[in-house]
Amino acid sequence: MITLGNFIALSGIIFTVGLIGVMTSRTVLKVLLSLELLLAASNLSFVAFSKFNGDYAGQLIVFFVILVAAAEVAIGLAIIVVMYKRLSTIQADELKEMKW
Amino acid sequence: MQYSPFFFYILAFVLIAASLAVVLARNPLYNVLALVVAIFSLSCLFVLLEAYFVGMILLLIYAGAVLVFFLFVVMCLNLNTLNLNSAAQSRFRVFGTTVGLMFLALFGLATKSFIKAQALEASSIRGTIETIGQILFTNYLLPFELTSLLLLIAIFGIVSLAQGAFSTGKDEPIA
Numbered sequence: 001m002i003t004l005g006n007f008i009a010l011s012g013i014i015f016t017v018g019l020i021g022v023m024t025s026r027t028v029l030k031v032l033l034s035l036e037l038l039l040a041a042s043n044l045s046f047v048a049f050s051k052f053n054g055d056y057a058g059q060l061i062v063f064f065v066i067l068v069a070a071a072e073v074a075i076g077l078a079i080i081v082v083m084y085k086r087l088s089t090i091q092a093d094e095l096k097e098m099k100w
Numbered sequence: 101m102q103y104s105p106f107f108f109y110i111l112a113f114v115l116i117a118a119s120l121a122v123v124l125a126r127n128p129l130y131n132v133l134a135l136v137v138a139i140f141s142l143s144c145l146f147v148l149l150e151a152y153f154v155g156m157i158l159l160l161i162y163a164g165a166v167l168v169f170f171l172f173v174v175m176c177l178n179l180n181t182l183n184l185n186s187a188a189q190s191r192f193r194v195f196g197t198t199v200g201l202m203f204l205a206l207f208g209l210a211t212k213s214f215i216k217a218q219a220l221e222a223s224s225i226r227g228t229i230e231t232i233g234q235i236l237f238t239n240y241l242l243p244f245e246l247t248s249l250l251l252l253i254a255i256f257g258i259v260s261l262a263q264g265a266f267s268t269g270k271d272e273p274i275a
Contacts, residue, residue, distance in 0.1 A: 002108045005215040007149075010112045012211070014119050014138075016204040021123035023196030029174065030123075033131050036166075037119050040142050043158070047227075051149040054223030056235050059154045063236070066154075066161055067247045071254035073166050077173045078261040084177050 007048035015041035028083065028090045032076045039069050107148060114141040132170045139163045151227035 014037060021034030043062045050058025080090055087094055118141065121134035139162045146155030225231070236244055 002105050003215075005211070006108065006112075007145075008211050008215060009208075010115065010145075012204060012207040013116055016200045016207070017116070017119045017123055019203055020197050020200035023199060024193045025123070027128070029128055029170075030131060033122055033135055033170070036135060036162075037122060037138065040119075040138065043154075044142060044145060047146055047149050047151045047154060050227070051151065051225065052222055054225050056225060056227065056231060059151050059227045059232060060236060060240050062151075062154045063157060063232070064243060064247060066157055068250065070161055070166055071251055073169065074254055075257050075261070077169060078258045080173060081177070082261050090177070 004048055004052045008045055011041045011045040011048070014044065026091055026093065028076075028080050028092050028095075031092065032073065032080070036069070036073070039065060108145070111141045111144050111148070114138075115145070128174045129171070132167060132174055135170070136163050136167050139167065150225070153227050153229050153232045 018034045018037030018041060021037060022031055025031050025034060043065055046058040046062050046065075050056060050062075083095070084090055115138055118134045118138035122131050122138060125131050125134060139158060143155045143159045143163070146152075146158060
């Protein structure tokens with residue numbers, strides 16, 4: 001029998017993997033991809049709570065999260081393209097123009 | 101409804117393996133393709149939870165549009181040859197992994213008592229297009245309309261950023 005705990009544990013594992021990815025990856029593209037993992041993990045726990053509590057609000061929040069994430073990814077990738085044109089790299093360490 | 105443990109464990113295994121590949125694979129192309137696999141298995145898990153509408157939206161928007169956009173950017177920038185000299189690991193590697201595992205331990209401690217406290221039975225709700233749409237266009241109409249405004253602003257931002265990408269870096273007027 002699969003219970004709520006299984007889904008929450010899976011969501012925690014995915015979130016941890018994404019968190020490690022955000023903190024350890026060197027390229028901006030990989031940071032964005034790991035952020036998608038964070039969003040996916042939280043979406044999973046939202047849907048699991050929605051199912052086990054009998055409330056549709058969790059699934060609606062997931063819907064809005066997906067829409068906002070689409071906008072965020074589009075902006076992020078545009079910034080990556082601009083960064084590559086200007087600096088010819090997408091290493092996050094190279095973004096030090098504002099460093100005094 | 102009766103959950104079948106077999107499908108859950110198969111999908112959970114695929115999801116964990118794909119998300120590990122997103123973080124650990126060295127080729128950016130493989131990172132993106134692993135995320136496609138992860139999103140696909142997540143969508144299957146949503147169907148297992150009877151959230152059909154959200155599962156299909158996830159498949160259409162994420163795997164269909166967002167990740168293809170990622171693939172376009174990876175291929176346009178030709179990152180495969182770019183990153184080969186980045187053999188040096190991040191300085192935050194040990195630190196980041198430690199913080200991540202500490203988060204997992206804290207998460208497990210926090211949720212263990214909570215999950216034990218309420219042994220919830222799965223409810224009988226089904227997130228079909230009909231039920232989700234009915235709530236979306238009544239109780240959640242204002243956030244839904246505001247989302248369109250957000251997407252419009254995102255389009256403005258992307259267009260202005262893309263114009264900057266094709267200038268030479270100096271402040272020259274854009275034709």
